[in-house]
Amino acid sequence: MRKKAYKKLKSLLGARCLEDKLGRLQYSYDATQRMYMPDVVVLPESTNEVSKIMKIAYEHNVPVVPKGWGSGFTGGSLNVEGGIAISLEKMDKIVEFDKDNLMIWVEAGLANYDLQEFLEPYGLIFPPDPSSWKFSTIGGNIAENAGGPRAVRYGVMKDWVKGLEVVLADGTIMQLGSKNIKDVAGYDLVDLIVGSEGTLAIVTKALLRLYPKPEHKKTIQMVFDDMKKAARTVSFIMRNKIIPTSMEFVDRDAIMAVEDALHIGLPTNADAILILEVDGNRAEVEENAETIEALCKNADGVIRFRIAKDEKEAEEIWVARRTISPTLKRIADGKINEDIVVPVSKLADMIDASQKIAKKYELKIVNFGHAGDGNIHVNIMYDTNDEQQTKSALKAMDDIFTACLSLGGSITGEHGVGITKKDYLERQVGGDVMELYKRIKKAFDDRNILNPGKMGL
Amino acid sequence: MRKKAYKKLKSLLGARCLEDKLGRLQYSYDATQRMYMPDVVVLPESTNEVSKIMKIAYEHNVPVVPKGWGSGFTGGSLNVEGGIAISLEKMDKIVEFDKDNLMIWVEAGLANYDLQEFLEPYGLIFPPDPSSWKFSTIGGNIAENAGGPRAVRYGVMKDWVKGLEVVLADGTIMQLGSKNIKDVAGYDLVDLIVGSEGTLAIVTKALLRLYPKPEHKKTIQMVFDDMKKAARTVSFIMRNKIIPTSMEFVDRDAIMAVEDALHIGLPTNADAILILEVDGNRAEVEENAETIEALCKNADGVIRFRIAKDEKEAEEIWVARRTISPTLKRIADGKINEDIVVPVSKLADMIDASQKIAKKYELKIVNFGHAGDGNIHVNIMYDTNDEQQTKSALKAMDDIFTACLSLGGSITGEHGVGITKKDYLERQVGGDVMELYKRIKKAFDDRNILNPGKMGL
Numbered sequence: 054m055r056k057k058a059y060k061k062l063k064s065l066l067g068a069r070c071l072e073d074k075l076g077r078l079q080y081s082y083d084a085t086q087r088m089y090m091p092d093v094v095v096l097p098e099s100t101n102e103v104s105k106i107m108k109i110a111y112e113h114n115v116p117v118v119p120k121g122w123g124s125g126f127t128g129g130s131l132n133v134e135g136g137i138a139i140s141l142e143k144m145d146k147i148v149e150f151d152k153d154n155l156m157i158w159v160e161a162g163l164a165n166y167d168l169q170e171f172l173e174p175y176g177l178i179f180p181p182d183p184s185s186w187k188f189s190t191i192g193g194n195i196a197e198n199a200g201g202p203r204a205v206r207y208g209v210m211k212d213w214v215k216g217l218e219v220v221l222a223d224g225t226i227m228q229l230g231s232k233n234i235k236d237v238a239g240y241d242l243v244d245l246i247v248g249s250e251g252t253l254a255i256v257t258k259a260l261l262r263l264y265p266k267p268e269h270k271k272t273i274q275m276v277f278d279d280m281k282k283a284a285r286t287v288s289f290i291m292r293n294k295i296i297p298t299s300m301e302f303v304d305r306d307a308i309m310a311v312e313d314a315l316h317i318g319l320p321t322n323a324d325a326i327l328i329l330e331v332d333g334n335r336a337e338v339e340e341n342a343e344t345i346e347a348l349c350k351n352a353d354g355v356i357r358f359r360i361a362k363d364e365k366e367a368e369e370i371w372v373a374r375r376t377i378s379p380t381l382k383r384i385a386d387g388k389i390n391e392d393i394v395v396p397v398s399k400l401a402d403m404i405d406a407s408q409k410i411a412k413k414y415e416l417k418i419v420n421f422g423h424a425g426d427g428n429i430h431v432n433i434m435y436d437t438n439d440e441q442q443t444k445s446a447l448k449a450m451d452d453i454f455t456a457c458l459s460l461g462g463s464i465t466g467e468h469g470v471g472i473t474k475k476d477y478l479e480r481q482v483g484g485d486v487m488e489l490y491k492r493i494k495k496a497f498d499d500r501n502i503l504n505p506g507k508m509g510l
Numbered sequence: 511m512r513k514k515a516y517k518k519l520k521s522l523l524g525a526r527c528l529e530d531k532l533g534r535l536q537y538s539y540d541a542t543q544r545m546y547m548p549d550v551v552v553l554p555e556s557t558n559e560v561s562k563i564m565k566i567a568y569e570h571n572v573p574v575v576p577k578g579w580g581s582g583f584t585g586g587s588l589n590v591e592g593g594i595a596i597s598l599e600k601m602d603k604i605v606e607f608d609k610d611n612l613m614i615w616v617e618a619g620l621a622n623y624d625l626q627e628f629l630e631p632y633g634l635i636f637p638p639d640p641s642s643w644k645f646s647t648i649g650g651n652i653a654e655n656a657g658g659p660r661a662v663r664y665g666v667m668k669d670w671v672k673g674l675e676v677v678l679a680d681g682t683i684m685q686l687g688s689k690n691i692k693d694v695a696g697y698d699l700v701d702l703i704v705g706s707e708g709t710l711a712i713v714t715k716a717l718l719r720l721y722p723k724p725e726h727k728k729t730i731q732m733v734f735d736d737m738k739k740a741a742r743t744v745s746f747i748m749r750n751k752i753i754p755t756s757m758e759f760v761d762r763d764a765i766m767a768v769e770d771a772l773h774i775g776l777p778t779n780a781d782a783i784l785i786l787e788v789d790g791n792r793a794e795v796e797e798n799a800e801t802i803e804a805l806c807k808n809a810d811g812v813i814r815f816r817i818a819k820d821e822k823e824a825e826e827i828w829v830a831r832r833t834i835s836p837t838l839k840r841i842a843d844g845k846i847n848e849d850i851v852v853p854v855s856k857l858a859d860m861i862d863a864s865q866k867i868a869k870k871y872e873l874k875i876v877n878f879g880h881a882g883d884g885n886i887h888v889n890i891m892y893d894t895n896d897e898q899q900t901k902s903a904l905k906a907m908d909d910i911f912t913a914c915l916s917l918g919g920s921i922t923g924e925h926g927v928g929i930t931k932k933d934y935l936e937r938q939v940g941g942d943v944m945e946l947y948k949r950i951k952k953a954f955d956d957r958n959i960l961n962p963g964k965m966g967l
Binding site: 151152153154155176197198200204205209211212221225227228229231232233234235236237238239240241242244245247248249253265288291292294333334335336337339340341394395396397398423425426427428461462463464465466467468469470474478481482483485486487489490492493495496497508 | 608609610611612633654655657661662666668669678682684685686688689690691692693694695696697698699701702704705706710722745748749751790791792793794796797798851852853854855880882883884885918919920921922923924925926927931935938939940942943944946947949950952953954965
């Protein structure tokens, strides 16, 4: 059955249909390091071709997994049931740049970075800035509803995607959404598809809203003697009605790992560092920075408060946040990296729970991330050669999810569910909601061929 | 069949189940002035009661229409197929006010105005401010994804609803969403239900984000000698990266109607007035107002530019916009009021088209509305005693929709589809998308008992 489909794909796409092992290997993994070989890889160049591919897959009931550059952390783009990997990499063009409406139509395979580069000369930005922005694609960002440090002020993908061109499982091409700022005609399928991890439709093009590049910004560093005090300061700032652009944090172990690797003079007596950025027009930035200084300089637990005087100092401040991931290997070779999120007011409680879990299992748990969103990257470190530690790490992860859910949190703030968290989704949303998800999935994809096995569906 | 259900409802709710004609009459109409009698009206006091009502309706296959205060313009809350009217009016409480996370859980029957009153002493606002805010409910605002003048800067309901408690057609109660600022676990059912006009589920409670009340604002009036120049100025301001809080417009006939009724000294040589409001902290407001003055004071077509010096002057400026609807009766007794929306860059083209259509049918078409969103309230005026004019008005409406869609617009920016526009939705979104809507509707409501006959479903 599947072989017939692959034969048709080969004759449709020729050299853009990869059947050899080496070709397929390149599309068999993502940032989870797990590996699932697709039977065949196709590289369409247009929405029409995607539609033709889907018609073949639908006819022969073959699973299809859409892919960008494979930077996902939850296995969302892996062919867990084999079948067809459909890479959008050749669909990376800017289709229409509408300066009058500050919007742009792009193909899904365009890298976030390439979009930002294109916009730079026009003084515009596309606000969502996931850490993977240099290589992750707009299509992938849409699939996971990606955020990034700027999300505190500017929100996530969903806030910036106005329209989509998609292909359904049976090959139907649909244009959804519009350039209209307000539009309440019919169900909002754009917002349903953003964040649906490639399970409802294949996004081939997206209409994105753009934003004027903020003229000014200020970067602020606050060093704390206690992580929980840092967490409390985050909600204190929000409660005082200041909404910074970014509000990132790193905990003690993250600071030590970075300092140990780079010797950049990070305060080794610190339990946590908060990094804030405010942006906007000059007056707004000055006023917000002053307010934050007045509120926080002498706040409980603050042992250093610094506003960067120039771009160079700002960069120095950011180094402590940006270089964590690569330096964590100094702690242990194994790492379970989660992206739980809790209401901002519960951040200190979650950090407390994480510290207790670390003690219970005698493991290092390094926390850093987007404090302003309550979005914590929890890194459970373990020695992969130590069987006991490996088991403990998995148990610790389970405890982390339990603690997070009991605080009203979510198992994922920006990485998605994919395969790595599929067993936890029902615990969060409940059985009735899972059943409704399945019925919605069926409304889009009655043969369950689009990215099957993801999100517990 | 239905009678059995009504008997059960009576024994469940007693005096809160209205069966008499006078009682039902009060729930038989909305702002469209059309009238459909429900067979029975129920007034639940809790989500559990709503669930019990739905279980009865589901068992006996009886249509159920959820209602707020009936201020809708498209018939969304009318019992077009009879059955049960379920008014949420007794569910009007504030459930949980979470100052730390700037969020609030409220019952769906709470009036928008009562929420704003509650928030006032805390220096907070709920940004969506539909013109009906004094009497429309949060549940109704959610059903239509309502906007309002502030939407240019603050967005619409969807941007501020973080969670919902809903009851499905079969009585299942679901908690959707969370206080987490970012949350990508599962499909986003909150964003799907907001704007679904009561066809997917009955919203009983909502978790809303709040916002600090802007400390300062400035109101600007610009008078133009040509409506199209005013429209062009709107996109000119946006292109220059200024995003005001509100950007409203009124056209010549609207100005004349207001002046004729109130004699407040509106410039009778004007073809259009733009009203802008900027808000935020003092520095931001000053800078934005100055930039707008520099950009627009001598712009093409501006015959008067005025920044209100105080609250009293601001009120005077707003009168021209706020009093239009009641004064339109001076032009003619019949009015078809639509809320089309076009991309902001197409505003001038749409006004042009509307003027040509008015000429073609020899009718007055008065335009006003939310220029900053491209959202135009088109009012086709006609004499209801003149059969020819009445026919022409309907034809003109059809032409307006055709022109709007050909400019990439939408048939509704904030009023919804309901029954008045159900024949136009397919023209906008296409047959394939309509089929998908129907499959999604079925995933929620397999017996089609929730608000049937709306949105062309």
